[in-house]
Amino acid sequence: MTDTTTAIALIGALGIGAQWLAWRFQLPAIVLMLLAGILAGPATGLVSPRAQFGPVIDAAVGAAVALILFEGGLTLNFNELRTARPAVRRLAALGAPLGWLTATLAAHWVAGLSWEVAAVFGGVLVVTGPTVVTPLLRQARLDPRPASILRWEAIVNDPLGALAAVLAFEIVAALAAAGGHAVPMALAHLALGVAIAGAAGWAAGKALAAAFRRGAAPEFLKAPAMIAAVLAVYAACDSLLHESGLLAVTVMGVVMGNARLPSLGELLRFKEAVTVLLVSGVFIVLAAGLDAPMIAALDWRAALFVLAVMFVARPAAVLASLIGTNLPWRERAMIAWIGPRGIVAVAISGFFGARLAELGVPDAHMLAPLAFALSAATVVAHGFSIGPAARLLGLTSTEPPGALIVGGSPWSAALAETLLKAGAPVLVADRNWSHLRHARVLGVPTYYGEILSEQAEHSLNLSRYGWLLATTDNDDYNALVCTDFAPEFGRRNVFQVGRSDEDEGERGLPVTLGGRPLGAGGDHAAYAERFARGWRFRRTALTEDYGFEDWRRDQPEAELIAVQGRSGALAFSGPDDPITPRPGAAIIFFGPPK
Structure with missing residues (x-):
């Protein structure tokens, strides 16, 4: 067994390392973390949470679970729930x-x-979780409608399931504290706890949101202040009434998530990063805390339970709730099958199981191993089957990731038409209706409205697009769009026109803002001027006999915009990272008249 400091470092390294390996090799993170925790704990004895951390481990896990539940509540936006498509509302309400x-x-x-x-346990298992579902959807490249429904179900049910689990836990804890004899007293205790926790969470959320809105805290202190407030509310409620802190912080997160804070996006991103670290650490601690008797308790009944949840409980609930919708049976079958349980469900189950076991509730010690078994089985089964199942049901999207072009102009519409003819999905978005006229004339799909608005976030299916091009005549707006979408598309996949950092030197945009320069790095005016002189976007296939050097010799003035591989996948080019295409690829360029 290692010393405490080494154990802390090992837990962090194993958790984040497993997450990185899962991202790098497209593997389920929960399975890798389960293996890492078992290897570090029961297998080798390097990490023994109870022996190395003592009683403080319970308080640390409780605080981590409180932050995880707060983050879940923070993502529950009632406006999103109202505007979600009918199938998602049914999956949430029924x-x-x-x-x-x-x-x-x-x-x-x-x-x-x-x-x-x-x-x-049933309340915990409502949670599927976007952190588990989203990578599966990206891997399978499911058709837009079932993919959107599964993604939104995970987003909505994540906090709803956590809230259901907390309420059930509060009821059981109250009854256990009363010894199971004075039921009216236990129910009164529960009602008091729910009232105190709800009022405290609501008041804390309102007060913190009002303080942030008035500018009572500087931007760099908002995220730390929010975490400190969550821990303070959790500790205060727990000290007044045992086990009421989790409900309080969940309510607090819901209140703040619906307060329309201007800085909510930054707070959410910070919270997501903290939650990833906390979830990874809690998962490794719980897996390392499994002992041989707990693992041996997973007998044939546990296997039957996993099969019952996967093949009966989940499909029955989904199919019953979707009765009366216009979804084809193939899409209903896919939605009913895909329901992986993630790290959050395991972390909450382990924490609740330990607390209920302390209260003397029978079978509470089985929550953690059953949650581990179910999460590992569902992630592996759904992760490896979603692709073949989608192909079998005819729900696989065969198109490569396309481009979202923000800014309608004659030359950007022409670029969109060229990409569309090359077989890539394209969408041109602009908040000015007249600017979209050129794209509409060319038959290019358009979106009229502010791309940064909540309406666009709710109505657009961005999973079809892997690249973002900001091509308006306002360089600052282009930088704003790229900055906002960079976390979703990836910073290397957002481009803008009008970024000339080399010319401006220290006065240019910092690397943390905006997107990469597109093509040769020209601005909107330069593209418009050359387009007016007859320059056009064209596509040329390269072969062994006609390679990139031959094309460059024939088109010395042309500007390389993108390269399309044999599979149809696009890769856009910029001056900071030029692409050298190989034979078999096709190049999309902006060149003078032939």
């Missing part, structure tokens, strides 16, 4: 309660858990 019920029944009748523990 599917979540039905999923809670069916998972509870499976946990009791199949896994043999007591009703109290089964009810808590």
Whole structure:
């Protein structure tokens, strides 16, 4: 067994290392973290949380779970829920309660858990989680509609499932604290706890949002102040009424998530980074804390429970909630099948199980190993089957990732037409209706509205596009669009015209803002002027007999814009990272008249 400092470093390294390996090799992160935790704990004894951290481990895990639940509540936007498509609303309003019920029944009748523990576990299992679903959808390249429904279901059900689990946990904890005899007293205790926690969370969320809106805290202190406030609310409520802190911070997150804070985007990104670190650490700690008897307790009933949730509970809840919708049966079948349980569900299950076991609730010690088994099985099964299932049902999107072009002008519409003819999905967006006339005439799909608005976020399916090109005549707006979309598309996949950092030197945009220069780095006026002189976008295929050097010799003035591989995938070029195409690829360029 290592010393405490080494154990802390090892937990961090294993958690983030597993996350990185999962990203690098397109593997399920939860499986790698489970293996890492078991190797570090039961297998080698390098990490033994109880022995190395003592009683402080419970407080640390509790605080981490509080922050995780707050982040879940922060993402529950009521406006998004109202504007979500009918299938998502049904999955939230009907599917979540039905999923809670069916998972509870499976946990009791199949896994043999007591009703109290089964009810808590059923609430946890409502959570599918966008951090697990989104990589699967990206890997399978599912058709836009089922992919969008699955993504939004995960986003909405993540906080709803956490809230359901917290409520069930509060009920069971209150009954256990009363010894199971004075039920009216336990219910009164529960009502008091819910009232205090709800009021405290609501008041704290309102107060913090008002303080941020008035500028009472500078921008660099908002995220740390928010985390400190969450921990303070959690500790204060828990000290007044045991186990009420989790409900308080969940309510606090929901209040702040719907407060329309201007800085909410930055706060969310910071919270997501913290949550990834916390979830990874908690997962490694819980996996390392599994002992041989707990693992051995996963008998045939546990295997049957996993199969019951995957093949009965989840499909029954989804199919029942989608009755009456206009979704084809193939899409319903795909949505009913895909429901992986992620790291958050395991972290919450392990924490609740430990707390309920301390209260003397029977079978509570089984929550953690069952959650590990279910999460690993669903992530592996759904991760490896989503692609073949999508192809079998005819729901696989065969088109390569395309380009979202922000800014309608004659030359950007011509670029979009060239990309569209090359077989890539393209969308031209502009908040000026007349600017989209050129794209509409050329038959290019358009979006009229502010691309940075909530309406665009709710109505556009951006999973079809892997690249963003900001091509308006306002360089500052182009930089704003690229900065806003960089976390979603990836910073190397956002380009803008009008970025001339080399000419401006220290007065240019910092590297943290804006996108990469497109093509040769010209601005909007330069493209418009050359387009007016007859320059056009064209596509040329390269072969062994006619390579890139031959094209450059024939087109010395032309500007390379993008390269399209044999599979149809695009790669845009910039002056800071020029591309040298190989034979078999096609180049898309901007050149003078022939």
